[in-house]
Amino acid sequence: MPSQLAEIQDAVHEDDNLMNALNHNKKCMAELRKEYEDNHASFYSLSSVDSSTGSWGFGAIIRASYTSSVQSGFFGRGVIDGFMQKYFNVSVQEMVCLLEDYACMVTTMGNKKVPLNKMQLVTVELILSGLCEISRVSNLTMSYACYDQDIRAAHGVMIEGWPNAISFIAPSKLKVALQIQTLYNAWRSGQAHWRVMTSAERREVKEELAERKPVVRAKRSDAGGSHKRKRKPISDNKDGDLDKDDEDDDEAEYWPKSKKSCAIRRSGASEADDGEAPSTKGKCSLKKSKPVASEGNAKSNATNLKKERAPKCKSAMINDEDVEQPSxxxxxxxxxxxxxxxxxxxxxxxxxxxxxxxxxxxxxxxxxxxxxxxxxxxxxxxxxxxxxxxxxxxxxxx
Missing domain, CATH: 1.10.287 (Helix Hairpins)
Structure with a gap:
């Protein structure tokens, strides 16, 4: 500590202007003392509040531009550093540095000009962010056509300071560059902003909506016609009853096609090509079709069966005389x-x-x-x- 005090004394003696003011210029010393007191007035007020009421307080003074010569600082009364370390894991000096960086960045980005093609997008973001913040509803969409019903009456908030020369429509629908820039500047400067409506204003809006006629949505240009079919008129005449009976008869005469397997169809087609009708398969069909014969006419039935069978031709090379026995x-x-x-x-x-x-x-x-x-x-x-x-x-x- 004595070494630091000696260094300060040496620095004061090296400053010629300060030594001149201390020794010869009392007016200059009074101005310097007043400036010092003004800068530390907040600290003195906090000290007096703490001593009189036992209250704590803190504050910070930081520069808002990288080119500024203001020295950032912090003042407070109480164990503020312990609070910052416990709940934010940063010291008071680190908090002042972070606040200074943020202030300089915001000031620099605010002075940067936004191109005209992005002003509409930035304006939309400003409107939506303000709406979600004041209504405390996330993912809320802005409605311009039904603004009174969906925004004012439903959420109790309204826009104030919208430029009179610009119609109340979405910023993306504006085509004039001057209108886009005017609306952007209004929202950027805070002239246009969201505010909470009073209960009287909200009641008045609901009464106006009750008196209005419901707005019917316009029909789309690509909408199709109705797909309803015209019903036939029912006649009480006898002719109409006859026609209905004829239709019932036609429906009654309809028989669905029988489903046959591919094997039966192909076997029937092959037999038809050879000159024979398709025969049924299975033992049961043959036994059912066979009549009960006595011993007397058994031989006649056997001869008839042999006659019905056609001889099988072996090939086209064989003469017509050499006929093969039926197999x-x-x-x-x-x-x-x-x-x-x-x-x-x-x-x-x-x-x-x-x-x-x-x-x-x-x-x-x-x-x-x-x-x-x-x-x-x-x-x-x-x-x-x-x-x-x-x-x-x-x-x-x-």
Whole structure:
């Protein structure tokens, strides 16, 4: 401490102007003393408040420009530094430095000119931020067309200081550069701002809205017409009743198509090409269609069955005289001819192409496999039917 005091004394003696004022110029000393007292008046007032009432207080004086020569400082009464350390984790000196940086940045950005193409966007942000702040509702949108209903009556806030020369519309809809700049300057300077309405003003707005007629929304230009269908008039005449009866008869005569499997259709088509009608499958159908015959006419039935069967031609190379005897496994041979053998090329193609489940090739392949399984089943049933016919023929011959 004595060393610091000696350094201060040396600095004072080195200052010629100060020594001259101390020794010879009493008027200059009075001005310096008054300036010092004015600068520390707030500190003295806090000290007097603290001593008289026991209250604490603090304040800071910082510069608002990087080019300013003002020395930033802090004054207070009480354990302010302990409070800042406990709740904000900063000292008083650090808080003063942060406040100084923020003030200089805001001043510099405020003096920076905003381009005209961004003034509309900045104005919209100023209006929305002020609305959310004063209404305490986040993500609130501004309504210009229904301003009285959605903003004033609903939230009890209003805009004050909107320029009279500018119509009350969204800033993005303004086209004149002078109007955009005027509106931006009004919101930037604080001339246009949000304020809370009084209860009387809010009541008056609600009464005005109650007297107004509801505004119908205009129809869009791309809106389509009505999709309602015109109903036919119901006539009380007899002709109308007859027409209705005819329509009911037409609906009653409608029969849906029967769903047949692909195997039955193809087998029927192949038999039709050979000149025969499609026959039913299964043992039960044959047993039901077979009449109960006695021993006397068993031989006649067997001869009739043989006559009904047509001879099978082996190929076109054989002469007409050499006719092949009718085979008993004729139906199974027809079914075998329909199934085409799988060539080696097709097998290689199947190996190369890996089908993913659910794709079109996979579905086609599964359908082909199902058809092959159906044909194999039909062949087995045909062979069993032929065996039954042979047994029945043998029994009838006996």
């Amino acid at each position: 008993k496994k004729k139906r199974s041979s027809k079914l075998k001819k329909v199934v085409a053998p799988v060539t080696a090329k097709e097998q290689n193609v199947k190996k190369k192409h890996k089908f993913t489940p659910g794709s079109k090739p996979a579905i086609a392949e599964s359908r082909a496999l199902l058809e092959e399984m159906r044909w194999e089943k039909a062949q087995k049933e045909a062979e069993s039917n032929d065996d039954d016919e042979e047994e029945e023929d043998d029994e009838s011959d006996k």
